[in-house]
Amino acid sequence: MASCTDIRRPRPADRWLEALPLGNGRIGAMVWGDPTAPRFSLNESTLWSGSPTTTERWHTGADDAEAARRRAWDLFRRGEVRAAQEALEGLGAAWSQAYQPVGELVVRLDGPEAPAPADYERVLDLSRAEHVVRASGAEHLTLVSLADEVLVHAMPCPAGVAVALELTSPLVEERRSTDDDGLTVVLRAPSDGVPTRHAELAELAWDEEGASRAVVVVRTSREYGRLLVTCAIGTTWQGLGQQPDRDLEELLAATTAQAEQALERGEAELRRRHRETPLPGIDEVALELAGSESAQLLATMVAYGRHLLASSSRAGLPPANLQGIWNDRVLAPWNSNYTVNINLEMNHWAAGVAHVPAAAEALEGYTAMLRRAGRDTARRLYGARGWTVHHNSDPWGYTDPVSGDPKWATWPMGGLWLERELDSIASFSGEDTAAIAVRRFPALREAAAFALDLLHEAEDGTLVTFPSTSPENEWLTEGGEAVALTAGGGMNRWLLHDVLGSLLASAELLGRSEDEVVREAAAALPRIPGPRIGADGRVLEWHLDGVGEVEPTHRHVSHLGFEYPGATPQPPEVSAAVVASMEARGDEATGWSLAWKTALWARLRRADKVQDLLELFLRPAELPDGSERSGLYPNLFSAHPPFQIDGNIGIVAAIAECLVQSHRGEIELLPAAALILASGSVRGLRARPGVAVDMKWEDGAVTALSLRAVGPGALGLHRVRHGELRATVELRDEAPVTVTLQPSV
Known part of the structure; x- marks a missing residue:
C-alpha cells in the first residue's frame, strides 16, 4: 500500500498549471522544476490591491x-x-479588492547549455512540504521555510559559473538594486483592483497613494559546489482591516535581514530548521488506499488538499x-x-x-x-x-x-x-x-x-x-x-x-x-x-x-x-x-460543486453516488480539443474551470465524511465506503467532540480501530458503530484506546 504523500512528475513544468505549490501561510511559490534555469512564481498572502478605504466613497x-x-x-x-x-x-x-502576484524569479547559470538529463524526476513531498528535483545524479531542493520566513533553493553549481537572477513582475517596479550576490526590488500593487465588469474605471487602478508595496530580496552564496538562494518577501501590510502603510525603509531593512540571515545558516541548517518547524498539524492525519491507480490518486488528493490549506x-x-x-x-x-x-x-x-x-x-x-x-x-x-x-x-x-x-x-x-x-x-x-x-x-x-x-x-x-x-x-x-x-x-x-x-x-x-x-x-x-x-x-x-x-x-x-x-x-x-x-x-458540475455533492451523498450514506462523483472529480480537466471541464489540471489543481482551490480542499472534507460521521451522537465508521475507498487505512481523522480515529479496513470491513481524545471535552463514553457492529468506548485520558467491535444484540 503506497503512502500517497508524493506528487511525482517526469519532466519540468512548461506552464503555471504544471508547476507545483509550496507555501508557509505567507509566502507562496509555484515551483517549475527546471534544473538548468529554476523558476518560481511568487506570491505573498498580504499583497492585495487597494486598502480599507479604497471604495468607501461609493458605499x-x-x-x-x-x-x-x-x-x-x-x-x-x-x-x-x-x-x-x-x-x-x-x-x-462598490467592489472588493484583488489578490496580487509578486512576480517570476528565475535563476540562470552562465555556462554551456546543459542537455536535458535522462534521469530527471521532480517530487513534491507533501509530508515535508519540500520540492526536490533529481537530475544527473544531483539534488535540487526547494522549500518555503516557516522557521526562517524565506524561500530556499539549493542546487549544483560548478566553480567559475556565473549566476544571474531575473525577477519580472506585472506590478509597478519602483526601485531595483543588484550586485554579485543578489538583488532587491520594490514593487507597487494596484491602488484599486477594479473588477473587469467595471473596466470604465480602470484609470483608478495604479495610483501611487493608497497602494501596497512589496519588497523582494534575493541573496546567493556558494559552498562545496552548490548554489544557495534565499528569497525574502515583505509587504507594507499592517494587519487585517488596517491601512497598508508600514514604513518602507523599515520594511526594506527587515526583509533584507531575513534573506541574509537565512543565507548565513547554510543549506543543511535551513533544511533542518524547516523539518523541525513543520506546517501545524500536517503530519497528524494520513490516508492510504489500496487498489487502483484512481484510489492512489484519491489518497494523494487528500494529502494534497491538507498541504494546500496548511500552506496557505x-x-x-x-x-x-x-x-x-x-x-x-x-x-x-x-x-x-x-x-x-x-x-x-x-x-x-x-x-x-x-x-x-x-x-x-x-x-x-x-x-x-x-x-x-x-x-x-x-x-x-x-x-x-x-x-x-x-x-x-x-x-x-x-x-x-x-x-x-x-x-x-x-x-x-x-x-x-x-x-x-x-x-x-x-x-x-x-x-x-x-x-x-x-x-x-x-x-x-x-x-x-x-x-x-x-x-x-x-x-x-x-x-x-x-x-x-x-x-x-x-x-x-x-x-x-x-x-x-x-x-x-x-x-x-x-x-x-x-x-x-x-x-x-x-x-x-x-x-x-x-x-x-x-x-x-x-x-x-x-x-x-x-x-x-x-x-x-x-x-x-x-x-x-x-x-x-x-x-x-x-x-x-x-x-x-x-x-x-x-x-x-x-x-x-x-x-x-x-x-x-x-x-x-x-452529477455534472464545477470542481467545488462536485466536492459538495460528494459530501452530501456521503452524508446520505450513498456509496454508489459517491463513486460516481469521485470519478468526475478525478478526471482530467483539459480535453484534446482545448476545452476544459471540471476535473484536475496537470498539477492536480481542481478546475471550476478555471482553477479554484475550494475543490481541492473541499474534497478532503467529503472523503472524511465517507470514512467517519459523528453528527448523529455516535461515531459511525465507513458510512459511505465507495468502491474506490474499499480498502485502506486512516490516521488522525477527527470525530465530534474531538476524538482522533485511527482505522484500517479491507473490502469495506473494519479490521483495526483505536480512538484517542484530543482534549478534555472528548473524555467519557462514546458509542461506535460500523454496520451491525457496535462498541461503547470510555476515553479516560488522552491515551489511545484499542476498540473491538461486536455484533449488536
Whole structure:
C-alpha cells in the first residue's frame, strides 16, 4: 500500500498549471522544476490591491438603503418581484479588492547549455512540504521555510559559473538594486483592483497613494559546489482591516535581514530548521488506499488538499483565498478574493475534521475582522444590530454588497454562515463544551441580532428573511421573468436554525436565557420554517412551490446545506427530499460543486453516488480539443474551470465524511465506503467532540480501530458503530484506546 504523500512528475513544468505549490501561510511559490534555469512564481498572502478605504466613497448611505428596502418589500408583497429586485440593486455600489502576484524569479547559470538529463524526476513531498528535483545524479531542493520566513533553493553549481537572477513582475517596479550576490526590488500593487465588469474605471487602478508595496530580496552564496538562494518577501501590510502603510525603509531593512540571515545558516541548517518547524498539524492525519491507480490518486488528493490549506492559511494573516495563495494574474478570475457564499466556508470544512489548526485560527481571526467592519454595513444598509458580510470580501474588511447582479450580490447571510462554520470547527476540537460556549456566545449573539432584525412576518404568520436569495440561482415568475429575489429562502432557513439554535444552547449552558437577544431568538425560532418539501418531492429552494427553474442543474446546492455541512440529523422524509433534489441537479458540475455533492451523498450514506462523483472529480480537466471541464489540471489543481482551490480542499472534507460521521451522537465508521475507498487505512481523522480515529479496513470491513481524545471535552463514553457492529468506548485520558467491535444484540 503506497503512502500517497508524493506528487511525482517526469519532466519540468512548461506552464503555471504544471508547476507545483509550496507555501508557509505567507509566502507562496509555484515551483517549475527546471534544473538548468529554476523558476518560481511568487506570491505573498498580504499583497492585495487597494486598502480599507479604497471604495468607501461609493458605499450606499443609510437613507437611500432604507428607501430601497421599503420599496422592495412593498413591491415583493404585491408580486412585482423583478421591480423589487431592481430596487435592491442600489444597496451595492462598490467592489472588493484583488489578490496580487509578486512576480517570476528565475535563476540562470552562465555556462554551456546543459542537455536535458535522462534521469530527471521532480517530487513534491507533501509530508515535508519540500520540492526536490533529481537530475544527473544531483539534488535540487526547494522549500518555503516557516522557521526562517524565506524561500530556499539549493542546487549544483560548478566553480567559475556565473549566476544571474531575473525577477519580472506585472506590478509597478519602483526601485531595483543588484550586485554579485543578489538583488532587491520594490514593487507597487494596484491602488484599486477594479473588477473587469467595471473596466470604465480602470484609470483608478495604479495610483501611487493608497497602494501596497512589496519588497523582494534575493541573496546567493556558494559552498562545496552548490548554489544557495534565499528569497525574502515583505509587504507594507499592517494587519487585517488596517491601512497598508508600514514604513518602507523599515520594511526594506527587515526583509533584507531575513534573506541574509537565512543565507548565513547554510543549506543543511535551513533544511533542518524547516523539518523541525513543520506546517501545524500536517503530519497528524494520513490516508492510504489500496487498489487502483484512481484510489492512489484519491489518497494523494487528500494529502494534497491538507498541504494546500496548511500552506496557505496562517493565524493573523488572510486565510486561504479563492486560489489559496497561488495566483499569477493582477486581475485573476473573480479577483482571487473571498466568495463568502461558498468558497471561504468550503476552504475550511476540513480544518476541524482533518485537523488543519492554522487554517482554523486564520478563519477565526478573519471573521473577527469582518465582525468589526460589518457592523457599519448592518446599520447603514439594514438598520440592524450585529454585523453582516455579503458574497465578496477581502482582507481590508469589505462587507457591503458588490455592484452587480442581485442573484449573487443580494445575499446578507455571510456572517451567519461563518459563525456556524466556526462552531463546526470547534465541535471537533476536544475543547470543553462550557469553554466553547463562553468563547462563542458573544459572536453568536451578534450574528443572531442581525438575523432577527432581517426577519419579516409573512402572510402565513411565519417569519422570513428579506431580502433573500439562493446564491447565484434564479427562478421563473409566472410571466417568465428570471429573478433571484425571494423571502426566507431555503439556505437562510437552515442558517437561522443553526445559528439561533447554537445561541440558545450556549445560553442555557451559561445561564444566559434572559439575555435580550436570546429571548428574541427563542420567540422567533419556532416561527421560522425548517426544510420545506415541494409537491414534486424536492426541497424548496425559494418561497414558492412549483416555480420554473432557469438552470435546473445549477452548481450551487445551498438550500441543501442543512444536510451537509449542517450537522442536525434529518428525518427520513427530509433526507428523501434531499435525494430527489440531488438527482434533479445531476452529477455534472464545477470542481467545488462536485466536492459538495460528494459530501452530501456521503452524508446520505450513498456509496454508489459517491463513486460516481469521485470519478468526475478525478478526471482530467483539459480535453484534446482545448476545452476544459471540471476535473484536475496537470498539477492536480481542481478546475471550476478555471482553477479554484475550494475543490481541492473541499474534497478532503467529503472523503472524511465517507470514512467517519459523528453528527448523529455516535461515531459511525465507513458510512459511505465507495468502491474506490474499499480498502485502506486512516490516521488522525477527527470525530465530534474531538476524538482522533485511527482505522484500517479491507473490502469495506473494519479490521483495526483505536480512538484517542484530543482534549478534555472528548473524555467519557462514546458509542461506535460500523454496520451491525457496535462498541461503547470510555476515553479516560488522552491515551489511545484499542476498540473491538461486536455484533449488536
